[in-house]
Amino acid sequence: MESTEVYYYISKAINNKDSIGGHIISQFFHNNWYGLRFWDLIQPAFMFMTGVAMTYSLTKQIEQGKQRETAVKTNGYWLSYLNTRLQNGEDFNLMKNYDSLLNKISPASLKAAAQKYLSGENYIRLVLMPEKMK
Structure with a gap:
């Protein structure tokens, strides 16, 4: 399958809502807004938990310097x-x-390392071009 045909198959899957592909593709589109619901709080809750966990993780990483001595x-x-x-x-x-x-x-x-390696001087942009259609 050529990469240019991907859009054709995606649009075909979107138009057929009863297919498995249609159900999967529909998950990538935003639903209509009907106000705040419980499910809208799940992602922010996970971000909050991650932030709290990072605090404990950094403390643990500092302690690991001591653990390395015993390990x-x-x-x-x-x-x-x-x-x-x-x-x-x-x-x-x-x-x-x-x-x-x-x-x-x-x-x-x-x-200094960030300025050297993230300056953009060693940035390479590669673009893949499709093969000519036969």
Whole structure:
């Protein structure tokens, strides 16, 4: 199926409301507004819960720095560490430099990296053109 025919099949599915495709496609269109309903509060509630969870998550991530110190003493940690390094072909000595690498990260270094890599100078825009129709 060519990409240009997708719109034809979508419009065909929309016109046939009794088909499975018609039911799926109809979910992407906005219903008429009849006032605030309970269902309208579900998405904001999930966003609120996510925001609250992020607060606890960040606290947990800060504590994980302490947990890493204790995890390093277990065989399971080292098995996972070695397995990951072997699979990815990475240097085994990363653990020696881990703390110094973390300490090198500062707001200024993050800002410099963002300016370097997110400046738009290395932006590439690729557009796929359809093949000529036969």
